[in-house]
Amino acid sequence: MNPSMQNAQIVLRSVHKWFGEFHALDDINLSIAPQEKVVICGPSGSGKSTLIRCVNRLEAHQQGHILVGGVELDDDERKADMIRRGIGMVFQQFNLFPHLTILENCILAPMWVKKLPRKHAVDIAMTFLERVRIPDQANKYPGQLSGGQQQRVAIARALCMNPKVMLFDEPTSALDPEMVKEVLDTMVELAGEGMTMVCVTHEMGFARQVADRVIFMDRGRIVEEGKPEDFFAHPKTDRASLFLSQLLH
């Protein structure tokens, strides 16, 4: 392991993953530094979600090594739970808990995982709900909010656990167009605060503005990576340029 890798926040080395016969991740090597912002893009079914879900072990890889903050992920579920506390994740479908109010959604993990007293957890939650600009909705249920608001709550909920890393899996893909911006703005703000971020997204404007690195995946492999300005202007591979040309239309 080289020194730069030892400092890395997230390391994947020769990671493979199969779903039955299907080779979903094929020899993934990736190292993400603290505070780095990485955008992952690629055609549907190329393994983007699988890749970031392996980082917090929502999926288990079958070969290779994944280290988060220097701790290796293996079959030990308690170690996985430990690592998950340091990683926030935002899903395409929000995955808010519909039976709990917005506030209850945000204090659930701080209270049950970190064992914070309720009052303290509420203070933290309200701070983050203010940051995403929906403190006045705290006592509503998720079903009463718009998609954009729900996704911002999901971001706030993840931030309440004070994570070092945030994973985003197509956070704006399920939103109506007029709500995409409010969520992206929240993410841009977060990037400005030095969070380590891994985002699966096809929002090129966001990638240009925020990403240190863009990773292009196809058929379970990392096909190309580079700085956003290089990648979008001069993709090196045919597959990437084909993908980008389709994205523009």
Add this chain to the structure above:
Amino acid sequence: MIGRLILTYPDAARRTGIAFVLCIITLGLYAMGISSAWIGYLIPASATWLADNIALGRLFAAGMIALILAANWMALRQLSRRQQIIGVWIELFLLLMLFFYSFNLSLPFIGKKIGYLISQGVVTTLYISAISIVLATVIALAGAIAKLSKNGVIYGLATFYTSLFRGLPLLMQIYIIYLGLPQVGYVIGAVPAGILALSLCYGAYMTEIFRAGIESIPRGQSEGATALGLSSSQTMALVILPQAMRVIIPPTGNQFIAMLKDSSLVSVVGVWEIMYLARTQGQTEFRHIEMLITASMIYWILSIGLEFLQSRIEERFGRFNAR
């Protein structure tokens, strides 16, 4: 052709339709062998005519009933929906009472026995059912989680259990537990045996209900909880089950009502619950029907109580769905 006629003469078509339906009901009642005795009972003067013209009298009786039904229908239509519901309940209840009345029941006998039936029978039935319901719920929860387990041994245990206890008649289970356990050296009382059989049998049915409820919650919910660092048992207790309750409660309420009545099977091993008392008390004076009908009514009232409870609980768990 007929469609055209209906469109041109809607009123006439409607009347024809009503007359047609009335004829069908009349003929149906006639075919079912309705008796004309009630007319003779109401109008004694007609008795001889009815005796002379049996077939005609029966047809007339059927027609009268069809008309009464129609008039009743018209009358109910004048009311609001709520009043309609209450009206139908009262009418059907009175008919049911009339049906029982026709058995020539001895009310004094019922009055004499009902106190004991309630103080001993209802109390026993209720506590057997209540304990069994609690145990069955615990078993069902464990069974459902076991059925969703990746561990083959646990899954195997759960599937064998549900298969066996859903597959054997409850009556057999009661006998087997009551008579069989002593064979292997474990003597069990009649009441514990009944509770055990009811819990195991209903636990097996409810395992499936709980499993379906848990599975009805989208994967994203447990993934969201896991990603936040919640353990799998916390995820189940705090995120999955509270949501699954909405799916679980309605069929579980049905199971509880069914169990309340199936607890009558426990009478075969001599537990003094409602059914047992109804049979034994009736025997002494050969008044079986009185006791059986009284017991039935008691079961019905208890079931209504459970239905009411169920709707209250459903209301509570449906709360977060309000938009």
